[in-house]
Amino acid sequence: MVIEQAKQVLKIEAHGILGLVDKIGPEFKKAVDLILKSKGRVILTGMGKSGLVARKITATLNSTGTPSLFLHPAEAIHGDLGMVTPDDIVLAISNSGNTSEINTILPILKKMGAKIICFTGAPGSPMALASDIVIDVGVEREACPLGLAPTASTTAALAMGDALAVVLINKRRFGKEDFRKFHPGGSLGERLAVKVKEIMLTDNNVPMVETGTSVGKALKEINEKKIGATLVVDGNKRLRGIVTDGDLRRALLDHKEIHNLLVDKIMSPSPKTIGEDQTAAEALAVMELFGITHLVVVDRTNRVKGIAHLHDLLGREEFRLNGISGSAPRVNS
Amino acid sequence: MEYQDPPRGLILDLITPIESGDAIDIGGLQRLLEKVAEHVHGILIASRWAGQGNILSLKVRKQLLEGTMAIAPRALPLFVWITGKDEAETRRNLIALQKVTESRQYDAPIYWVDTPLLYHSNRGLPTLYDELFRLAERPFILVNDPQSVALVRSAIKRKNIRTSILKEMATMDLICGLIFLGSMDRAYNYQKAVRKHSNFRIYDGDEARFLEFPSLSGVVSPGANLAPEKWKIITESSLHLNESASDYPDTMKQLWDTGQFLHELRDFYSSNPPAAIKWALVQTGILEGIYDTEWSGTDEKGIRENLIRLLSQ
Numbered sequence: 001m002v003i004e005q006a007k008q009v010l011k012i013e014a015h016g017i018l019g020l021v022d023k024i025g026p027e028f029k030k031a032v033d034l035i036l037k038s039k040g041r042v043i044l045t046g047m048g049k050s051g052l053v054a055r056k057i058t059a060t061l062n063s064t065g066t067p068s069l070f071l072h073p074a075e076a077i078h079g080d081l082g083m084v085t086p087d088d089i090v091l092a093i094s095n096s097g098n099t100s101e102i103n104t105i106l107p108i109l110k111k112m113g114a115k116i117i118c119f120t121g122a123p124g125s126p127m128a129l130a131s132d133i134v135i136d137v138g139v140e141r142e143a144c145p146l147g148l149a150p151t152a153s154t155t156a157a158l159a160m161g162d163a164l165a166v167v168l169i170n171k172r173r174f175g176k177e178d179f180r181k182f183h184p185g186g187s188l189g190e191r192l193a194v195k196v197k198e199i200m201l202t203d204n205n206v207p208m209v210e211t212g213t214s215v216g217k218a219l220k221e222i223n224e225k226k227i228g229a230t231l232v233v234d235g236n237k238r239l240r241g242i243v244t245d246g247d248l249r250r251a252l253l254d255h256k257e258i259h260n261l262l263v264d265k266i267m268s269p270s271p272k273t274i275g276e277d278q279t280a281a282e283a284l285a286v287m288e289l290f291g292i293t294h295l296v297v298v299d300r301t302n303r304v305k306g307i308a309h310l311h312d313l314l315g316r317e318e319f320r321l322n323g324i325s326g327s328a329p330r331v332n333s
Numbered sequence: 334m335e336y337q338d339p340p341r342g343l344i345l346d347l348i349t350p351i352e353s354g355d356a357i358d359i360g361g362l363q364r365l366l367e368k369v370a371e372h373v374h375g376i377l378i379a380s381r382w383a384g385q386g387n388i389l390s391l392k393v394r395k396q397l398l399e400g401t402m403a404i405a406p407r408a409l410p411l412f413v414w415i416t417g418k419d420e421a422e423t424r425r426n427l428i429a430l431q432k433v434t435e436s437r438q439y440d441a442p443i444y445w446v447d448t449p450l451l452y453h454s455n456r457g458l459p460t461l462y463d464e465l466f467r468l469a470e471r472p473f474i475l476v477n478d479p480q481s482v483a484l485v486r487s488a489i490k491r492k493n494i495r496t497s498i499l500k501e502m503a504t505m506d507l508i509c510g511l512i513f514l515g516s517m518d519r520a521y522n523y524q525k526a527v528r529k530h531s532n533f534r535i536y537d538g539d540e541a542r543f544l545e546f547p548s549l550s551g552v553v554s555p556g557a558n559l560a561p562e563k564w565k566i567i568t569e570s571s572l573h574l575n576e577s578a579s580d581y582p583d584t585m586k587q588l589w590d591t592g593q594f595l596h597e598l599r600d601f602y603s604s605n606p607p608a609a610i611k612w613a614l615v616q617t618g619i620l621e622g623i624y625d626t627e628w629s630g631t632d633e634k635g636i637r638e639n640l641i642r643l644l645s646q
Contacts, residue, residue: 005545008517012546015521019528096573121549121573123531124338136531138549140524145545146592147571148585153549 009143009151016139016152017159023136024163031117031133032167035066040087042068043114045076047101049154050093057091057161064169073101081105086113093118095137095153097125106130119157135160196283197276200297200306201227208233208304209263211240215251216259218243227309231296232267238302241267273298276305283308336472337442338532339510339550340410342374343568346383346555348610349397352622357396361620363404365558368619370406372561374551374568377412377446381481382538383555383606386414391429398433408441412474415445418485419452420461424468431469445469446512448476451485455495459502466507474510475502477523478538493519500526503533510534512553517546540599544592547571555606556599559613559644563591598643601636613640 035042042061046054054070061068071080071090084090090109092102097120106116107130118131121138128134137160143151207225209218211234221230222243229244243263251258251266258266273296274283283295287310297306350361366376378401379386379394386394398413413430417423427445434443445465449458462473479492486492493515502508503526511527513520513535520535527533534550537543543552549572557564568574570588602609614620 008546011517011521015524019524022528023531098574138531140528140535140550141520141546141548142571143546145547146567146588147547147569147573148588148592150573153573 012141012143013152013155016141016156019139020137020156020160020163023138027133027135028164028167031135031164032171034115034117034133035089035164035168036171038087038089038115040085040089040114042066043071043084043088043090044068044093045071045073045090045102045105046093047073047099049150050095050099050157053154053157053161054091054093056158057093057165060162060165061168064165065172066165066168073099073105076105077101081108081112084109084112084114088114090114090116091119092116092127092131093120093157094125094127095121095150095157097122097127099127103127103130119160121153121156194280195276196274196278196280196295196297196308197305199280199312200276200308201312202306206304206307207231208237209243210235211262211264213263214259215243215248215261215263215266218263219248219259222248227294227307227311229294230263231271231304231307232263233304237304239271239273239296239298239304240264241269242271242296243267271296273302274308275299280308284310336506336509339412339442339444339472339474339534340374341534341549341572342551342574343372343557343561343564344375344377344412344536344551344553345369345373345557345561346377346380346553346606347401348383348555348558348607348614349379349385349389349393350611350620350622350624351385351389351393352624355390355393357393357400358620358622359400359404361614361622362397362400364619365614366401366405369557369561370409372565373409373557375410375412376401376405377414377553379414380446380553381414381416381448381478382553383558383610384414385607386416387418391426394426395429395433398430399437402434402437402439408439410441411439411443412446413443414447416448416451416476423447423452424465427465427469431471434471442471444472444474444509446474446476448478448481450477450482450490450492450494455491455498458494458498459505462502462505462508472507472509474512474534474536475499475508476512476514476538477519478512478514480514496522496526499523503527503530508533510536510550512536512538513548514538517542520548541596541603543568543571544596544599555610556595556602558610559602560595560598563595566591567595594643594646598640601639601643604636609636609640612637613644616641617644 044054044058058068058070094102103126116131117133118127119135119137120128123134123136137156139152139156207221207230209221209230209232211232218230229242232241234240247266247268272286272290272292274286276297286295293310295308297308299305350358352358378384378397379389381387415423415426417426453461477494482492510533535548536550537548537552540552540554540556552568554564611620611624615624
């Protein structure tokens with residue numbers, strides 16, 4: 001009896017998931033497209049067991065490159081709605097579509113401008129009616145007697161969440177391949193793994209003047225090397241500062257004639273640096289963190305080894321898409 | 334043509350309050366409907382199970398339908414059993430009952446319920462329903478009841494609707510659900526056959542099965558004649574009709590106790606639901622006439638005592 005019942009439970013759950021196969025259609029594709037195009041995050045919400053499923057899907061999405069977070073519907077009413085932005089996509093999960101806490105917050109989320117996707121077993125429910133995209137995760141039978149706990153229905157919602165996450169991974173891989181067509185330097189994955197020393201400008205390509213050089217000569221260096229800045233070094237090529245386009249503009253405001261000024265007077269003395277063995281991803285994260293377009297590559301004695309420019313890395317959006325910018329970079333102050 | 338989707342939930346398998354003779358006890362029917370109406374999502378009348386549809390005359394069926402439409406405290410979806418002993422009688426029932434529905438305004442949908450294999454083979458079923466639909470333009474709920482079919486059909490005939498036939502019929506607008514009895518494996522196959530039609534209902538015709546592995550369309554319940562509140566609690570819980578965080582701390586225990594109560598109650602009427610349920614309804618004052626409530630059981634006295642004990646809880 002025990003063995004038979006356990007087998008029956010597994011059969012019910014398996015059939016519940018198989019039943020979803022035919023339910024995947026245009027609405028699912030719309031949901032994928034919506035998430036891919038979104039500049040925000042995926043906010044998952046659900047109560048009780050559906051809430052637990054939502055938390056698991058949140059973790060899966062985060063670990064596969066789709067930024068997401070869990071919003072507890074009850075906490076949302078008491079202030080957590082503040083974490084939602086108009087760019088976010090809300091994914092609400094309720095088998096009945098009749099969970100009062102969720103149905104209370106959906107109109108507010110819509111008013112904020114967030115798009116709403118729902119997983120429900122009741123496509124005609126209030127939650128479904130309030131949603132932009134409805135994905136049917138209904139099953140025909142639960143495996144738990146007396147309805148004490150949702151079983152096959154939560155398994156089905158979980159499986160649909162996995163389907164969504166995996167499709168998103170694959171869609172983004174496709175994006176990377178597309179990206180490679182226009183960037184012969186290699187696929188994004190390969191670019192992420194390379195060390196800074198493999199992509200930085202070196203030797204004569206590095207704009208560099210010594211301390212005591214006139215601004216006029218520094219201007220010439222900037223024009224020749226064409227990256228909008230020049231490094232200022234001492235006689236041992238140790239980094240002393242940087243002169244950027246911005247420094248030149250500020251100098252022009254303060255002085256009528258700047259050509260004969262020394263670079264020491266107008267340079268920024270503490271440019272952001274990075275080690276040559278750090279990764280391109282880390283370099284980009286530092287650039288994004290400080291809103292700059294180049295990093296000076298130095299060794300442990302602050303001797304200049306090269307310069308890494310944003311243009312030598314891949315586009316910022318592509319990096320952000322893959323969740324790399326969230327990692328904590330090691331920055332040489 | 335599109336019809337309102339059949340409800341999900343608790344479908345009462347109404348006992349037929351027929352007194353000795355051939356007349357409906359309208360007073361008893363009214364009291365029973367008043368007791369159950371707020372707890373159920375639909376009413377099945379004149380079924381072969383609790384409703385004793387296999388022994389009811391057409392006159393009684395018409396009285397029962399007319400009475401239910403007239404005195405139900407609120408308009409609930411009605412499931413009207415039309416199956417006769419053969420195809421001709423089924424057609425005759427359908428035409429007569431259709432006339433009853435046309436004679437009175439009723440604000441909820443009405444579905445015809447039929448067990449085709451009691452009088453017809455699997456072959457040609459879609460054509461049969463095309464013809465029946467032309468006689469009475471209301472959607473049909475099919476019944477798969479191999480045990481009942483086995484009682485009246487030759488041993489070599491199929492006892493279940495073929496899955497491929499069900500799949501074909503599920504594409505027809507006029508077939509919108511199935512009351513299912515049978516093995517779990519067949520339940521899976523049927524579910525697979527109709528899964529493209531998300532509004533196609535598969536109700537459990539077996540209360541015990543529903544209590545163990547609830548179908549998410551609902552259950553057809555004779556027991557709801559006796560304990561409609563408790564059946565409503567279990568059905569809504571199983572179908573997640575009211576998910577909310579505002580559960581009591583002991584909600585799970587209450588559900589468990591309610592489920593055990595219904596299991597136990599069912600044990601006492603399942604040997605002969607119409608007789609046992611009517612007897613219990615007479616004891617509780619819902620029915621007042623003289624009913625044939627004799628049923629054969631190994632311990633009839635014990636069953637009666639237990640029914641009274643349970644219903645007084």
